[in-house]
Amino acid sequence: MTISKERILTGDRPTGPLHLGHYVGSLANRVKLQHEYESYILIADVQALTTHFEHPGELRRNTMQVATDYLAAGLDPGTATILIQSRVPEIHELAMYFSLFTMVNVLRHNPTVKTEAAQHGFNDMPYGFLGYPISQSADISIFKAHLVPVGEDQIPHMELTRKIVRRFNDLYRPVLIEPRELISSVSRLVGLDGKAKMSKSLNNGIFLQDQPAVVEAKVKTAVTDPQRIRKNDPGHPEICTVFTYHKVFNAAEVEEIEHDCRQGTIGCVACKKNLADKLNRMLEPMHERRAVYEQHPDLVADILQTGTAKARKIAAATMEEVREAMQLDYFSKHQS
Numbered sequence: 001m002t003i004s005k006e007r008i009l010t011g012d013r014p015t016g017p018l019h020l021g022h023y024v025g026s027l028a029n030r031v032k033l034q035h036e037y038e039s040y041i042l043i044a045d046v047q048a049l050t051t052h053f054e055h056p057g058e059l060r061r062n063t064m065q066v067a068t069d070y071l072a073a074g075l076d077p078g079t080a081t082i083l084i085q086s087r088v089p090e091i092h093e094l095a096m097y098f099s100l101f102t103m104v105n106v107l108r109h110n111p112t113v114k115t116e117a118a119q120h121g122f123n124d125m126p127y128g129f130l131g132y133p134i135s136q137s138a139d140i141s142i143f144k145a146h147l148v149p150v151g152e153d154q155i156p157h158m159e160l161t162r163k164i165v166r167r168f169n170d171l172y173r174p175v176l177i178e179p180r181e182l183i184s185s186v187s188r189l190v191g192l193d194g195k196a197k198m199s200k201s202l203n204n205g206i207f208l209q210d211q212p213a214v215v216e217a218k219v220k221t222a223v224t225d226p227q228r229i230r231k232n233d234p235g236h237p238e239i240c241t242v243f244t245y246h247k248v249f250n251a252a253e254v255e256e257i258e259h260d261c262r263q264g265t266i267g268c269v270a271c272k273k274n275l276a277d278k279l280n281r282m283l284e285p286m287h288e289r290r291a292v293y294e295q296h297p298d299l300v301a302d303i304l305q306t307g308t309a310k311a312r313k314i315a316a317a318t319m320e321e322v323r324e325a326m327q328l329d330y331f332s333k334h335q336s
């Protein structure tokens with residue numbers, strides 16, 4: 001007898017190439033979890049369009065980029081299923097049904113929606129943007145996912161998803177599953193500027209596709225302890241961005257680096273070179289896999305098509321149950 005694995009669903013908005021912050025915050029964990037769970041990774045292109053609807057071409061390029069980053073990072077298309085949100089229209093159907101009983105004020109008061117609305121300078125906002133957490137609830141529940149690995153900022157969306165699922169199951173029939181979140185331990189990585197989190201728009205990141213020389217040059221620009229002027233000045237690793245990265249990417253040497261920095265026995269130039277070497281070693285296998293996909297661009301498209309088709313079957317089966325529960329299954333008995 002085979003014991004069926006619990007199902008994971010997670011996803012990203014395709015807003016640009018993925019960087020080290022994405023890798024430590026979620027991607028590395030997904031690569032690991034794909035062997036323990038039945039994994040679905042959704043590229044949330046419609047969700048990204050709620051703020052980028054004026055730039056569909058950019059979105060399309062980013063979708064292919066993100067898919068290539070996933071594969072390069074080690075998501076195995078034979079194990080995990082990668083799918084494109086817009087091409088599972090059943091998600092949008094379910095979102096419409098969820099929107100029937102979800103109140104506008106609940107969405108307005110969602111802390112993540114509020115933060116993002118402020119970031120975009122929205123006063124009034126598009127209906128689709130305000131409602132994207134409903135669509136995200138549909139992403140998750142249409143696949144009957146048990147677990148959703150996400151960052152802390154997604155907790156309000158998870159709470160909404162559970163609320164919607166409970167309401168649906170009460171109103172109609174217990175068809176949907178209440179999912180749990182799996183919060184990543186590294187929720188954010190500081191940017192090279194040391195000020196904010198690593199992000200493409202702040203231009204303070206190292207991308208997974210950056211070549212070794214680029215990584216080395218970027219690490220050189222990273223903010224260190226400003227009080228260290230000469231090589232043997234005692235340093236303060238706790239305020240140094242480079243040290244933060246050593247903690248995440250070079251755990252084995254962290255104590256030694258901390259000690260030597262405080263004693264003033266290593267210089268920042270050498271310390272940065274060491275970090276760049278460690279990062280490049282970690283990125284090397286990703287670049288090797290990426291090269292294969294870049295030589296065969298059709299391969300990525302095929303993987304996305306196959307993954308989306310597989311996911312769509314599951315979504316369609318859930319929707320049969322949903323329509324039946326809602327008494328909307330007008331033609332299913334007669335037509336088949």
Ligand code: TRP
Nearest residue numbers: 009010011012013044047136139
């Ligand atoms: N909102 C998520 C983000 O901005 C992306 C996302 C869309 C997602 N649908 C999802 C995450 C479903 C988890 C599950 O990163």
Ligand code: SF4
Nearest residue numbers: 240242243261268271
């Ligand atoms: Fe930062 Fe390393 Fe310089 Fe210390 S030696 S301040 S940890 S870069």
